[in-house]
Amino acid sequence: MKLYWKYFLIQLKSKMEYKASFVLTCIGQFFVSFQVFLGVYFMFRRFYAIEGFTYQEVLLCFGITLMEFSLAEIFARGFDLFPVLIRKGEFDRIMVRPRNEILQVLGSRMEFTRAGRILQAVFMFAYGVYVSDISWTFPKILTVIFMLAGGMAVFSGLFLLYAALCFFTLDGLEIFNIFTDGAKEFGKYPVSIYGKRVLQLCTFVIPYALIQYYPLTFLLDRGKYWYSLLPLAACLFLLPCFALWKCGVRHYTSCGS
């Protein structure tokens, strides 16, 4: 963790070398976040209820999903640039250093522009919680924390999976963004509205539903009690992702120099 912090500092210092660019990026990010929020607001003004979920409930769902995604982004979005590391041969350098490869990959690239998006997520999350008329009890608060933790695990797992696949394809797979950014988009609504098949897929293959739909129904007093524990089960998703990554590292063949 200390090393990660050090990586963070050196990246920040690098960015601050270019003063004008740094300042402009910060300002730009603020406006982008704000504009995204307005978009969401106006969209929700036109729709009120979907498949038995009210406007407030959907907003809560969106707030939580966005927060899960953004938390995962803080830590794991570095994998986005992983194909670049592979193609430039920079992964060789990582391999000859006595630290965990994943930590080094994450530390090697950081995007500070994310700061704006996190602000936006915090805002949406707070707003979603505020407008929902849920009577907050201790188990429910705990469930939300589980959802955030589980969601972070699932999205981080997806980012890791994306990077692991680069070992085999040597290039980024744009299609993979369907599962990451796409999931954020369709995660605005409880996955059950997309139909039974999608719900099954999101339960057993990529466990979106475990971090979103099931615990949400519990929050809204419609689900069973043990639904609140499902986000923790979703953490298991990290295991196969990690295994594939390890397999990828063994498969790594570098490139000529």
Place this chain on the structure above:
Amino acid sequence: MITLEHVSKTYKVSKRNAGFSSACKALFRREYEYIHALSDVSFTIQDGEMVGYIGPNGAGKSSTIKILSGILIPDSGTCLINGIVPWKNRISHTRGIGVVFGQRTQLWWDVPVIDSYELLKEIYQINTHTYRRNLERLTDMLDLSGLLKTPARQLSLGQRMRCEIAASLLHNPRILFLDEPTIGLDAVSKLAVREFILQLNKEQNTTVILTTHDMQDIEALTNRVILIGKGQILLDGRLEDILLHGSSAEESLAEFYRSHGI
């Protein structure tokens, strides 16, 4: 001590003809070719030895270095470095080695060199005392005092190479891999780098494995050369063994390559 026994490595390379239509074809059906980067390579290097590892482009030099440094896993054969199999115990292995890739930098491009060093201190978990002592020694030997506060992107190639070498030695490695350390350097910088390597080997008894195309590097630094061609070791001995009377090291080497058909 480094021992390499019967190491082989094969790459699968996809092939296609030029042109757009064959690119489309290749999307569906690919033809592969197997390239034997290394076949049955064995050698032993003692502690404190300085070895020149030479051979034409594509002979397998980089592959060997990558296996020795734990990046690649060979298809067959064994490799032991100070009792550790590099790719099985990567983390403890890499604590004991330093690697300089002459064509790639390990310094952070935009920040002063000293900031990069501080981060390396953290990566290698060097204790503060050792770090200070090593930094002082390296600053002295490589004449870095004026460079440490400059961002890496503003250094000249020669200055940067000196900083690179220092960066890979901060953690006191027992073994140093130098992959073309003098490539593109001017005469003064080349001499400075060579002199430093000699001194390091003498004072710290660091094992140095040097790959280069510059025969003067080899003449100045190493007694022993391992010559590799087409993935096989062609010579393991002294440079004088291939020197021809009346021609330079470069010409003799070219003649040697020709006579082996590489």
